[in-house]
Every structure is written in structure tokens, then in C-alpha cells.
Amino acid sequence: MKVFSTTNTDLHAISAELEASLPGNPTFILYFHSTSFDADLVAASLAGIFPGVPALGCSTSGEIVTGKMLNGGLVVAGFEADEIPRAEVVTIEGDDVKGAFAALESRFEQVDFSTHVGLILMDGLSGKEETLMESLSDSTDLTFLGGSAGDDLKFAKTYVAANGRLVKGPGAMALLYVPAGFDLIKTQSFSTTGVTLTPTLVDHQARAVLEFDGKPAAQAYADAVGVASVADAPNAFMTNPLGLMADDEPFVRSPQRIDGDKLHFYCSVHEGMELEVLKGQNIVEDTEEALSMFQYRSLIAFNCILRTLDLKNQGKTEAFGKLFTQPTIGLSTYGEAYLGHINQTATMLALH
Amino acid sequence: MAGQIHAAIQKIIVTRGKGNRVIENGTKTKLLLKGINASKWTSMSPDDPVMMSKVKQAAFELGVSI
Incomplete structure (x- = not known):
């Protein structure tokens, strides 16, 4: 080349x-x-x-x-x-x-x-x-x-x-x-945290999760990444995306925005698909x-x-x-x- | 009955992989991206009809008869 x-x-x-x-x-x-x-x-x-x-x-x-x-x-x-x-x-x-x-x-x-x-x-x-x-x-x-x-x-x-x-x-x-x-x-320069979120209600077309583990998605994500409130959650999007784990290899699903209780992603997720909360490493x-x-x-x-x-x-x-x-x-x-x-x-x- | 989902998933992986371990692993990942985690299903797993339907659809899409 x-x-x-x-x-x-x-x-x-x-x-x-x-x-x-x-x-x-x-x-x-x-x-x-x-x-x-x-x-x-x-x-x-x-x-x-x-x-x-x-x-x-x-x-x-x-x-x-x-x-x-x-x-x-x-x-x-x-x-x-x-x-x-x-x-x-x-x-x-x-x-x-x-x-x-x-x-x-x-x-x-x-x-x-x-x-x-x-x-x-x-x-x-x-x-x-x-x-x-x-x-x-x-x-x-x-x-x-x-x-x-x-x-x-x-x-x-x-x-x-x-x-x-x-x-x-x-x-x-x-x-x-x-x-x-x-x-x-x-x-992908991420490691796993051991914390999981499982979408239980999804709007597949909109690439949005409405509920994780039966709880409003935005709040569940905020709790999982340890931020004080839903309003603070977008600050964690870059460093704490979610990962669909294929053995030890994450296929990263990046949060895009919060809309009410919903969490929108840059790619789709399925109901019942267990996702790991990831932690950013040095790229x-x-x-x-x-x-x-x-x-x-x-x-x-x-x-x-x-x-x-x-x-x-x-x-x-x-x-x-x-x-x-x-x-x-x-x-x-x-x-x-x-x-x-x-x-x-x-x-x-x-x-x- | 139990284990039908596991058996169907394994058939998809083996049929598609044609003995190539790399392709078998790729097939597992393709199933994962379709919402089917092969490692979660064993020969003892109950035959959940919703998941069985999902596996049949995945088999159809991947061109595997189960």
C-alpha cells in the first residue's frame, strides 16, 4: 500500500x-x-x-x-x-x-x-x-x-x-x-465492571431501551454507573458504555441520549440481552x-x-x-x- | 422437555461452522448479536417457546434447517 x-x-x-x-x-x-x-x-x-x-x-x-x-x-x-x-x-x-x-x-x-x-x-x-x-x-x-x-x-x-x-x-x-x-x-479500550443491565423493554426501531431489569432505563443506567442523578448520566456515556459480551470481548453499545425514562443508543439492543457496564481505559x-x-x-x-x-x-x-x-x-x-x-x-x- | 433450544443452537453453530473453529465462534457472535447467547443455554435449559421461536428465526436467517 x-x-x-x-x-x-x-x-x-x-x-x-x-x-x-x-x-x-x-x-x-x-x-x-x-x-x-x-x-x-x-x-x-x-x-x-x-x-x-x-x-x-x-x-x-x-x-x-x-x-x-x-x-x-x-x-x-x-x-x-x-x-x-x-x-x-x-x-x-x-x-x-x-x-x-x-x-x-x-x-x-x-x-x-x-x-x-x-x-x-x-x-x-x-x-x-x-x-x-x-x-x-x-x-x-x-x-x-x-x-x-x-x-x-x-x-x-x-x-x-x-x-x-x-x-x-x-x-x-x-x-x-x-x-x-x-x-x-x-x-475497544474498555474493561468490564462486573455490573450488568438487562433490557426488559425495548423500542428496537428507535434503538432505545425503556426498561432495564424492570426499572426505568435512564435511572437504572445512572444507578449502575454511580452518578448522582439521571441528569448527570450523559457525562458517563463516553467512559461507561455498555457491552454485549462475546466471551471476554465486548461488542460496545454506546448510549446516545436520554429521553425521559428512555435511554437511546447508537446501535440496537435486544430484550433479554445481558449487557455489562464497561469502564474506559487508556485508548x-x-x-x-x-x-x-x-x-x-x-x-x-x-x-x-x-x-x-x-x-x-x-x-x-x-x-x-x-x-x-x-x-x-x-x-x-x-x-x-x-x-x-x-x-x-x-x-x-x-x-x- | 428440556434442552431443545441448546440442541438447536448447537446445530446452527456446527452446521454453519463446517468444522472451522473460527467460523463457529463467528456464528456464536452472530447469534449473540441477534439476542441469542449460546453459552447461556445447556441441555438442561427449559424449552422456553419465545426463545425457541427466536432460535428458529435465526436458523432460517442463517440458512440452517433445524
């Missing part, structure tokens, strides 16, 4: 440098950009520079590139044939993610769990991520990871592009042939430890915007960016994708 990054929004002025920075004959282009850039123009420009090369990209709420985090930037990765000999990119038409996967799979003579990996980028404001990811996970046992496009926290419009064009549906997907193999690195140290356990040549990182905001609050974005010593491209997302729609993780694809 070779990467290019800039905060100069004049695409005409940067096109020569961009082209020179990336491989001459890339097999796959992946890119992420701030809404400071014209999404349509970025997609078209990259297709103009690399005609016919499969390309996937989306808007962000912050970008990641080798050695640093950016704001208001454009990051582009070009992959060469020795790393990714083959890539295919399709859009998701309507909400038919199964159809999109079938189209992708049909373009390969053979797909293998250990050498083929998928990427998925979704409209971060569609609210369809759970449905799409559940449907995709039902369809295949291949690893798919990705994230929800951002829009610099404007919450107005996000953009996903495939093969030089903005997509009109909820997202786009790529399937990559990685003969050397890959690892999925998912870290930089935890991510460094997670990365140190793997050997890889390049990295694609989907980092939750809530983690990025926490890093900004603590003045740690520079330290976090420096963790990415190998060629890296990534973004701050409105949610990460792995088996389902998840929050407050760094979900990363490490290519061997």
Missing part, C-alpha cells in the same frame, strides 16, 4: 502529487475525505487518474494516515498487485446487501475464508447499518469489516462512492483477494498493545468518532496517530462494522 494525504482541497492542484505518490498500476484504490472536499469531484478525479481501477471511498469525521490523524483531509491508498492481486467493488442497491454480496462473489472463481476479505462502507445517517450487517453476516462467513461514513459531525449528509461515482443507496462493498492473508484487529496504550500483537505490512483503520473525540479532549490525537508506523489509511466513523454494527472500537484490517 502506498498512501497520499493532503488538506489542500484544490484537487486540480494536488492531482499530480497524488498520482506520483501512489503506485503506477494500482489494483485497488481506497480513500477517505472530509466534507471540506467535494465528494463527487474526489470520486471523479480519482477515476480520471486511475481509470478502470476498482475504487471505494467515503466521507469522514476525521482521517487517519501513516503516523497521524487529520482534520479536513483527504487520504488515498493505492494497493499493488503483490499485496492485493484482485479487488472488486459493487454498490448496494436498495437495501439488497445479499444481492450485492452475490454479485461480488460471482466475480471470483473461488473465495476462501483465509485469503478473501471484504470491506463495507455505509451511509452513516441511514440508520440501516444493523439491518445491512445482519443480512450480510447471514449471507457469508467471509470476514467483512468497515464503517459508517461521517460528515465532520454536521449530521446532515454523508457520502459513499464506488468506482468513481457517488452511490445512491445505503453503501458499497469491496471484496479483496489477499493471498498473503490478513488479521482483523478489534480493540492510546490499549491500541498500541493491540497492534503490537500482530505482524503486518499495511493497515486499514476504522476508528469510532467517539474515540476520536475522547482523544481530542485528552490532547492525545498526536500520540494516537504515531501508533500507525506501517502504511496506514483510515477514518473516524459514525460506527464500525464487523459481524454487526458496533461502536467505540478501532476495527482494523491488517494485511500481511
Whole structure:
């Protein structure tokens, strides 16, 4: 992987440098950009520079590139044939993610769990991520990871592009042939507290819990995290989300807001699904430890915007960016994708 | 009767996993995200009809006949 990054929004002025920075004959282009850039123009420009090369990209709420985090930037990765000999990119038409996967799979003579990996980028404001990811996970046992496009926290419009064009549906997907193999690195920088909350009344559509263990949800959460009142509970959202535990690994469900007795989340929860109250750890140290356990040549990182905001609050974005010593491209997302729609993780694809 | 939910969950995991431990674990997580915690159900667990219905739906979605 070779990467290019800039905060100069004049695409005409940067096109020569961009082209020179990336491989001459890339097999796959992946890119992420701030809404400071014209999404349509970025997609078209990259297709103009690399005609016919499969390309996937989306808007962000912050970008990641080798050695640093950016704001208001454009990051582009070009992959060469020795790393990714083959890539295919399709859009998701309507909400038919199964159809999109079938189209992708049909373009390969053979797909293998250990050498083929998928990427998925979704409209971060569609609210369809759970449905799409559940449907995709039902369809295949291949690893798919990705994230929800951002829009610099404007919450107005996000953009996903495939093969030089903005997509009109909820997202786009790529399937990559990685003969050397890959690892999925998912870290959430939380530990468990031993305190559990079980939703007993849920508004699934609204991603809201009305009751935990038969008690009003907002009060039950406030009690569980030990704040003085419901009004103080939002102060604990960032550091004390809830986790659906898969063995020892939490799938984080992040609280979003309180509405009366209800507690709204950034992703859905089910009735009867036991959730652990989590406690925040040092994001930089935890991510460094997670990365140190793997050997890889390049990295694609989907980092939750809530983690990025926490890093900004603590003045740690520079330290976090420096963790990415190998060629890296990534973004701050409105949610990460792995088996389902998840929050407050760094979900990363490490290519061997 | 007891244990039917456990048996159905195990069939989903084994069928989908095709002997691959990583895929089996992934299937367990997929079930968890659908609200079915495989580790909570044993061969002694009562056959709760609401949960059984949920497991049948999950099996259908995952393409497993139970």
C-alpha cells in the first residue's frame, strides 16, 4: 500500500502529487475525505487518474494516515498487485446487501475464508447499518469489516462512492483477494465492571431501551454507573458504555441520549440481552498493545468518532496517530462494522 | 422437555461452522448479536417457546434447517 494525504482541497492542484505518490498500476484504490472536499469531484478525479481501477471511498469525521490523524483531509491508498492481486467493488442497491454480496462473489472463481476479505462502507445517517450487517453476516462467513461514513459531525449528509461515482443507496462493498492473508484487529479500550443491565423493554426501531431489569432505563443506567442523578448520566456515556459480551470481548453499545425514562443508543439492543457496564481505559496504550500483537505490512483503520473525540479532549490525537508506523489509511466513523454494527472500537484490517 | 433450544443452537453453530473453529465462534457472535447467547443455554435449559421461536428465526436467517 502506498498512501497520499493532503488538506489542500484544490484537487486540480494536488492531482499530480497524488498520482506520483501512489503506485503506477494500482489494483485497488481506497480513500477517505472530509466534507471540506467535494465528494463527487474526489470520486471523479480519482477515476480520471486511475481509470478502470476498482475504487471505494467515503466521507469522514476525521482521517487517519501513516503516523497521524487529520482534520479536513483527504487520504488515498493505492494497493499493488503483490499485496492485493484482485479487488472488486459493487454498490448496494436498495437495501439488497445479499444481492450485492452475490454479485461480488460471482466475480471470483473461488473465495476462501483465509485469503478473501471484504470491506463495507455505509451511509452513516441511514440508520440501516444493523439491518445491512445482519443480512450480510447471514449471507457469508467471509470476514467483512468497515464503517459508517461521517460528515465532520454536521449530521446532515454523508457520502459513499464506488468506482468513481457517488452511490445512491445505503453503501458499497469491496471484496479483496489477499493471498498473503490478513488479521482483523478489534480493540475497544474498555474493561468490564462486573455490573450488568438487562433490557426488559425495548423500542428496537428507535434503538432505545425503556426498561432495564424492570426499572426505568435512564435511572437504572445512572444507578449502575454511580452518578448522582439521571441528569448527570450523559457525562458517563463516553467512559461507561455498555457491552454485549462475546466471551471476554465486548461488542460496545454506546448510549446516545436520554429521553425521559428512555435511554437511546447508537446501535440496537435486544430484550433479554445481558449487557455489562464497561469502564474506559487508556485508548492510546490499549491500541498500541493491540497492534503490537500482530505482524503486518499495511493497515486499514476504522476508528469510532467517539474515540476520536475522547482523544481530542485528552490532547492525545498526536500520540494516537504515531501508533500507525506501517502504511496506514483510515477514518473516524459514525460506527464500525464487523459481524454487526458496533461502536467505540478501532476495527482494523491488517494485511500481511 | 428440556434442552431443545441448546440442541438447536448447537446445530446452527456446527452446521454453519463446517468444522472451522473460527467460523463457529463467528456464528456464536452472530447469534449473540441477534439476542441469542449460546453459552447461556445447556441441555438442561427449559424449552422456553419465545426463545425457541427466536432460535428458529435465526436458523432460517442463517440458512440452517433445524
